[in-house]
Amino acid sequence: MGNTGDMGIDVSGLGDFIRDQRDQAQMSLRQLAKAADVSNPYLSQVERGLRKPSAEILGRIAQGLRISAETLYVQAGILAQRAGDDTVTTAIAADRTITERQRTTLLQIYAAFQAENQATAANHSSESSDDETLNEQSKMEVSHGSE
Amino acid sequence: MGNTGDMGIDVSGLGDFIRDQRDQAQMSLRQLAKAADVSNPYLSQVERGLRKPSAEILGRIAQGLRISAETLYVQAGILAQRAGDDTVTTAIAADRTITERQRTTLLQIYAAFQAENQATAANHSSESSDDETLNEQSKMEVSHGSE
DNA sequence: CCCATGTGCTTGCATTTGCAAACGTAAGCG
DNA sequence: CGCTTACGTTTGCAAATGCAAGCACATGGG
Numbered sequence: 029m030g031n032t033g034d035m036g037i038d039v040s041g042l043g044d045f046i047r048d049q050r051d052q053a054q055m056s057l058r059q060l061a062k063a064a065d066v067s068n069p070y071l072s073q074v075e076r077g078l079r080k081p082s083a084e085i086l087g088r089i090a091q092g093l094r095i096s097a098e099t100l101y102v103q104a105g106i107l108a109q110r111a112g113d114d115t116v117t118t119a120i121a122a123d124r125t126i127t128e129r130q131r132t133t134l135l136q137i138y139a140a141f142q143a144e145n146q147a148t149a150a151n152h153s154s155e156s157s158d159d160e161t162l163n164e165q166s167k168m169e170v171s172h173g174s175e
Numbered sequence: 176m177g178n179t180g181d182m183g184i185d186v187s188g189l190g191d192f193i194r195d196q197r198d199q200a201q202m203s204l205r206q207l208a209k210a211a212d213v214s215n216p217y218l219s220q221v222e223r224g225l226r227k228p229s230a231e232i233l234g235r236i237a238q239g240l241r242i243s244a245e246t247l248y249v250q251a252g253i254l255a256q257r258a259g260d261d262t263v264t265t266a267i268a269a270d271r272t273i274t275e276r277q278r279t280t281l282l283q284i285y286a287a288f289q290a291e292n293q294a295t296a297a298n299h300s301s302e303s304s305d306d307e308t309l310n311e312q313s314k315m316e317v318s319h320g321s322e
Numbered sequence: 323c324c325c326a327t328g329t330g331c332t333t334g335c336a337t338t339t340g341c342a343a344a345c346g347t348a349a350g351c352g
Numbered sequence: 353c354g355c356t357t358a359c360g361t362t363t364g365c366a367a368a369t370g371c372a373a374g375c376a377c378a379t380g381g382g
Contacts, residue, residue: 099268119266130288
């Protein structure tokens with residue numbers, strides 16, 4: 029019982045994250061469960077932090093959500109959360125599974141996304157209809173302060 | 176029993192790998208088990224492919240072996256082994272300078288680029304005026320041959 | 323109203339994971 | 353020889369994982 033409680037606390041971030049992704053994808057719990065080839069009661073328990081899924085199940089859920097498995101591994105604490113934009117830039121530049129033109133395109137899109145976020149932070153207006161943008165801002169402010 | 180057999184076949188690569196690493200580190204099974212804070216009988220079973228350890232246990236074993244957890248995740252089939260693919264995907268997933276939706280979008284574009292390259296390789300036409308595309312093809316053919 | 327369909331959750335259970343106690347064997351020492 | 357220590361393995365079991373059957377509720381249509 030106590031363990032169950034602890035487990036809920038430890039993994040609730042993951043469950044919330046999966047729930048958020050599912051909402052964004054406008055999928056019902058049963059739809060995602062089917063897409064992920066996971067039982068819907070179990071998915072429900074995972075989202076509510078009552079169960080801690082294995083990496084295999086995480087992989088399947090990620091597939092159903094059409095996001096990378098690594099994203100969920102990070103949320104679950106299986107993979108380390110490496111910060112910094114140079115990591116993405118370096119990785120893309122070094123990637124040989126896509127052409128140079130594609131690499132350039134990806135880097136440009138990435139930079140545009142970052143600029144978009146910077147502009148939103150600079151404005152700091154009440155324009156934000158997106159709670160997630162607000163959360164991102166506060167996180168960036170925190171990390172900036174630590175640097 | 177039949178399942179155990181299958182499990183042995185599926186995970187024997189991981190077990191052998193752990194055993195090899197342990198031998199190289201000149202540690203006994205009990206020493207590694209202690210360093211990894213894992214029971215030695217269980218570690219024995221893992222090495223012989225009788226059990227499939229969770230990501231958490233893998234992380235602990237990696238710690239005991241003083242190797243990266245990702246190395247064992249790859250061996251266990253939790254993480255993809257394609258170097259470039261893995262690095263970019265992981266980096267994007269972990270990046271906090273862009274929003275979740277932007278991360279998803281980037282990952283989708285990245286995947287689409289890769290699929291595009293796969294399709295180009297499948298066609299294998301002489302249309303390639305790009306030397307780099309040719310290099311990509313030969314690399315992919317090599318990796319395909321090793322599989 | 324009733325019925326059908328969809329939603330997320332509860333519950334019992336089979337299987338798997340990881341551990342503790344114990345085992346059999348080998349090596350070194352008095 | 354017996355004893356101690358170390359080695360890797362066997363075995364039984366508690367807890368956790370993941371599933372199937374079922375539940376309660378909401379919504380829409382005839």
